[in-house]
Amino acid sequence: MLIAPSLLSCDFSIFREEIRRVDEAGADFMHLDVMDAHFVPNLTFGAPVIKKLRPHTKKPFDVHLMISQPHRYIDDFCRAGADIISFHTESDSDNDKTLRLIEERGVKPALAVKPNTPVEAVYPYLDRLYMVLVMTVEPGFGGQSFMPLMMDKVRALREEISVRSLSTLIEVDGGIGRDTIKVAFDAGVDICVAGTAVFGAKDAKAAIDEMKALCK
Numbered sequence: 001m002l003i004a005p006s007l008l009s010c011d012f013s014i015f016r017e018e019i020r021r022v023d024e025a026g027a028d029f030m031h032l033d034v035m036d037a038h039f040v041p042n043l044t045f046g047a048p049v050i051k052k053l054r055p056h057t058k059k060p061f062d063v064h065l066m067i068s069q070p071h072r073y074i075d076d077f078c079r080a081g082a083d084i085i086s087f088h089t090e091s092d093s094d095n096d097k098t099l100r101l102i103e104e105r106g107v108k109p110a111l112a113v114k115p116n117t118p119v120e121a122v123y124p125y126l127d128r129l130y131m132v133l134v135m136t137v138e139p140g141f142g143g144q145s146f147m148p149l150m151m152d153k154v155r156a157l158r159e160e161i162s163v164r165s166l167s168t169l170i171e172v173d174g175g176i177g178r179d180t181i182k183v184a185f186d187a188g189v190d191i192c193v194a195g196t197a198v199f200g201a202k203d204a205k206a207a208i209d210e211m212k213a214l215c216k
């Protein structure tokens with residue numbers, strides 16, 4: 001299991017040090033939650049902040065766009081150093097056009113689905129996706145409870161990926177920790193985002209090691 005700590009739960013006054021801390025703790029990806037106070041009722045940071053953080057780790061930047069018009073900002077996030085860009089099928093942007101913008105920049109594209117959206121919404125684009133992000137909470141805030149019903153979507157998606165012989169990764173985001181990660185692993189998840197479980201722990205490395213050890 002790969003672990004992507006969500007920086008949403010870090011101490012933003014020492015953002016750079018927090019990135020270094022979870023890098024050393026064994027983070028596989030850095031999950032960066034971009035919110036516009038429109039697509040979700042919360043506001044975080046944008047491309048200029050990501051650009052400044054980029055030199056401080058070699059780990060891939062997994063940028064999760066929770067914004068209404070992602071197509072308008074793809075160029076900015078690619079230039080800022082995103083390695084993976086996830087945008088929501090529920091956004092106002094055209095999926096095909098937005099994917100093409102990401103592809104043209106040589107960045108890995110991903111589509112995200114909110115809890116009430118059927119996972120089949122990503123199927124027309126699946127062959128082009130590096131990853132599918134299945135939300136296991138309503139996007140907007142860290143610290144919410146994991147929705148186990150979303151594992152039905154993960155299983156269906158895992159089956160579809162296998163039938164098509166693809167190598168698309170499945171990521172889940174929201175409420176992942178020591179009590180929920182095994183359920184996600186058993187359903188076929190490749191990457192778990194974890195905010196509270198990593199940044200709320202006294203020892204980030206111990207928290208990451210424990211979650212990985214539970215997935216066996």
Ligand code: DX5
Nearest residue numbers: 006139140142143175195196
């Ligand atoms: C929620 C964000 C998540 C969030 C996860 O909208 O997309 O990445 O930070 O936080 P936890 O792990 O605390 O649920």
Ligand code: ZN
Nearest residue numbers: 033064173193
């Ligand atoms: Zn996220």
